[in-house]
Amino acid sequence: MKFIQQAYKGENNWWAYLLTIFLLFFGWQLIGILPLVGVAFFYSEDVGEFSSAALDNFTTLGINSNLYLGLMIFTFFAGLVFLLLGIKTIHKRKIISVITTRKKIDWSRFFYAFTVWAIIGLATFFIDYFMSPNDYVFNFQPMQFFILLIISLLFLPLQTSMEEVLFRGYLMQGFGTWFKNSFVALLITSVIFGLLHGANPEVEKLGWIVMIYYIGTGFLLGIFTLMDEGIELSLGFHAANNIIAAVLVTSKWAAFQTEALFLDIAEPNIDFEFFLPFIVFYPFVIFVFSKKYGWTNWKEKLFGTVRKPIVLNEDEFIA
Structure with missing residues (x-):
């Protein structure tokens, strides 16, 4: 429960959250999007083309x-910067308070989660590839691929970090202190996380049942956060997931349309494979992490009441 309680270390009134969310969207959707708007405008032949397709379809403009x-x-990087700025200046909290209860970020947790999920992602893809080779086309273009690899490894974690700091850190703590219950915070942040992915092309192609994946993944990452008292594991897991998605396989209908190694040409559908993560992989990862980090007191951490702690000083409080 200590992770959620860290919201009490600074300004925790509703108006502080409202201003910070406004600041986040200002940085993300106005400041951060300016370079994309500029490039899209440069590639567009007329204003009509720019306004209709420039920001969501790079192939239309030849970008x-x-x-x-x-x-x-x-x-996303701009959004993250403005979010952290709001936490620092409006909430008057240390940035680390939305990341972990530990005195410093435990990067070993990040890399452990990254490695575990990357191995699972690679293994499941290649098993599927060897079972259904006709569903894939080898798409290796050396120069484009290595540029993609550099961008993905160095910069994609910025995108996933913004989402994790926002949902599993900032909003998890906010909703937890407002509703005084950790499970309510877990549920609300997971649903909002899923709904914000509702515009992804996968949803249009496969239907709203795909939201089960996004909400379920948000739920999994929230469990990591509550049980481990920090978002390091969710940061590593999310980064691995998106890097594998960008670098390994792409399709004409996926959110990540990149110069990946393989092109998925199979007609997308909802089958048993879609539910495999929820039935097998997610429970397995929870089990591995729980054993690795000795998670205990599950009921209290996942369903417990959030109480305002007694603050002793800036860095110490009684839960």
Whole structure:
């Protein structure tokens, strides 16, 4: 429960959250998007083309997919900067308080989660590839791929970090202190996380049942956060997930349309494979992490009441 309680270390009134969310969207959707708007306007032949397609379809304007990916990542980076600025100046809290209860960020947790999920992602893809080779086309273009690899490894974690700091850190703590219950915070942040992915092309192609994946993944990452008292594991997991998605396989209907190694040409559908993460992989990862980090007191951490702690000083409080 200590992770959620860290919201009490600074300004925790509703207006502080409202101003910070406004600041986040200002940085993300106005400041951060300016380079993308500029490039889209440069590539568009007329204003009509620019207004209708420039910001959501790089192929229509002939923008290089790596450039488009980099510009999209920059919007999230700008959002992250403005979010942290709001936490620091409006809430008057230390940045680390929305990341972990530990005295410093435990990067070993980040890399452990990254490695575990990357191995699972790679293994499941290649198993599927060897079982259904006709569903994929090898798409290796050396120069474009290595540029994509550099962008993905160095900068994609900025995109996933913005989402994790916002949902599993900032909003998890905010909703937890407002509703005084950790599970309510977990549920609300997972649903909002899923709904914000509702505009992804996968949803249009496969239907709203895909929201099960986004909400379920948000729920998983929230469990990591509550049980581990920090977002390091969710940061690593999310980064691995998106890097694998960008670098390994792409399709004409996916959110990440990149110069990946493989092109998925199979007609998308909802089958047993879609539910496999929820049935097998997610429970397995929870089990591995729980054993690795000795998670205990599950009921209290996932369903417990959030109480305002007794603050002793800036860095010490009684839960």
